[in-house]
Amino acid sequence: MRIGKTIYLDHQATTPVDQRVLAEMLPYFTDSFANPHSLDHKPGWDSARAVANSAGQVARLVGADSDEIIFTSGATESNNMALLGLGRRAAGGNRNRILVSATEHKCVLAVGRVLEEQYGYAVEEIPVDHQGFVEINALEQMIDDDVLAVSILSVNNEIGTIQNIEKISEIVRKYGAVFHCDAAQAPIAMATGSFAKYADILSLSGHKMYGPKGIGAVFIARGLQAQLEPLIYGGGQQNGLRSGTVPVPLCVGMGVAADLLLGKDADENRKELRRRRDLLVKRLKESRWRVSENGPQGDARHPGNASICFADFSAHDILGALQPRLAASMGSACTSGIPEPSHVLRAIGLDQDAAEASVRFSLGFSTTDEDVEEAADLIEEVLERLSKAELVRSS
Numbered sequence: 116m117r118i119g120k121t122i123y124l125d126h127q128a129t130t131p132v133d134q135r136v137l138a139e140m141l142p143y144f145t146d147s148f149a150n151p152h153s154l155d156h157k158p159g160w161d162s163a164r165a166v167a168n169s170a171g172q173v174a175r176l177v178g179a180d181s182d183e184i185i186f187t188s189g190a191t192e193s194n195n196m197a198l199l200g201l202g203r204r205a206a207g208g209n210r211n212r213i214l215v216s217a218t219e220h221k222c223v224l225a226v227g228r229v230l231e232e233q234y235g236y237a238v239e240e241i242p243v244d245h246q247g248f249v250e251i252n253a254l255e256q257m258i259d260d261d262v263l264a265v266s267i268l269s270v271n272n273e274i275g276t277i278q279n280i281e282k283i284s285e286i287v288r289k290y291g292a293v294f295h296c297d298a299a300q301a302p303i304a305m306a307t308g309s310f311a312k313y314a315d316i317l318s319l320s321g322h323k324m325y326g327p328k329g330i331g332a333v334f335i336a337r338g339l340q341a342q343l344e345p346l347i348y349g350g351g352q353q354n355g356l357r358s359g360t361v362p363v364p365l366c367v368g369m370g371v372a373a374d375l376l377l378g379k380d381a382d383e384n385r386k387e388l389r390r391r392r393d394l395l396v397k398r399l400k401e402s403r404w405r406v407s408e409n410g411p412q413g414d415a416r417h418p419g420n421a422s423i424c425f426a427d428f429s430a431h432d433i434l435g436a437l438q439p440r441l442a443a444s445m446g447s448a449c450t451s452g453i454p455e456p457s458h459v460l461r462a463i464g465l466d467q468d469a470a471e472a473s474v475r476f477s478l479g480f481s482t483t484d485e486d487v488e489e490a491a492d493l494i495e496e497v498l499e500r501l502s503k504a505e506l507v508r509s510s
């Protein structure tokens with residue numbers, strides 16, 4: 116997978132739109148463009164049917180019913196809607212604590228701060244171990260009947276850790292709290308067909324799963340929908356939870372993307388992804404420099420994620436020197452530009468130097484063996500070049 120001549124290894128930041136997704140979207144920009152909320156004519160009904168069909172496809176991806184799917188602008192909005200929605204509705208009640216894992220996406224942590232500062236909640240971080248797994252014992256000790264919600268992401272966007280949401284759900288439900296799970300990275304990493312059984316609210320993002328940007332979804336269990344205050348008020352679309360005309364082509368794209376991930380070849384694609392990821396890691400570990408992997412080994416890791424610490428170098432220097440031949444990132448795209456080490460890498464115990472020496476390579480379904488071999492050659496070449504320029508850290 117290349118963008119022009121650049122080898123693209125940043126699929127966890129965003130994926131390309133699958134050609135089959137794009138093909139199904141196109142007619143809804145021009146031919147079938149009617150407002151899906153126009154109930155007085157057939158073109159409107161046709162658009163409404165397309166949206167309902169897309170909601171059904173997204174629902175199937177997580178094992179939900181279509182009336183439990185609300186389209187949003189992306190996982191950031193879904194996460195905001197979930198936690199602010201619950202928090203604002205329940206403010207001043209008996210449940211005044213919220214638990215979030217220490218390695219949540221920044222948008223969850225930021226909402227947590229708003230809920231503390233503006234709504235009086237105590238938002239507490241559940242620690243993770245050195246591989247990024249939520250400390251189950253800590254969760255058991257922290258949770259009680261005064262907890263409103265627990266928010267834990269399914270698959271980490273920086274280090275690929277896959278949480279045991281089945282176990283987490285069991286604990287959270289014992290105390291009657293709401294389990295919100297940010298599943299933005301999950302559909303590529305694993306089969307998600309049982310997710311709605313375990314989580315009460317799930318967040319998804321179109322552009323992380325070969326769908327378009329600007330669309331996401333949130334699954335909210337039917338019985339819980341009345342307990343959320345909307346973020347956006349207006350015409351009452353989408354069960355009154357998210358007013359505004361839904362973007363039909365984007366919904367169609369997200370639906371088709373979901374459908375493709377339910378295809379027979381999805382597991383095989385994930386296996387191939389893991390094989391190529393392992394090949395990249397093996398090649399990098401064979402270099403003469405100090406190279407180690409952040410995050411877990413084996414199946415409990417996103418199959419396309421390789422978070423690599425190059426202890427002798429700075430990630431910033433490596434990524435810069437790789438331009439324009441290879442695209443990877445420091446970690447979360449949403450935080451790059453902010454000169455502070457990743458909170459995820461710090462939470463799993465890396466010191467500031469190791470965090471600043473870490474690069475996230477994320478492969479996709481269309482990454483080839485040739486891309487991987489060439490990427491490894493390029494990285495080695497860059498490390499040699501940086502070492503000659505004396506951009507090596509002393510150990």
Ligand code: PMP
Pocket residue numbers: 127128188189190191192220222268270271272297299300319320321322331447448449
């Ligand atoms: N959660 C996770 C785990 C993510 O990886 C991302 C994207 N970096 C988001 C939320 C935000 O998603 P979106 O870009 O769709 O707003």
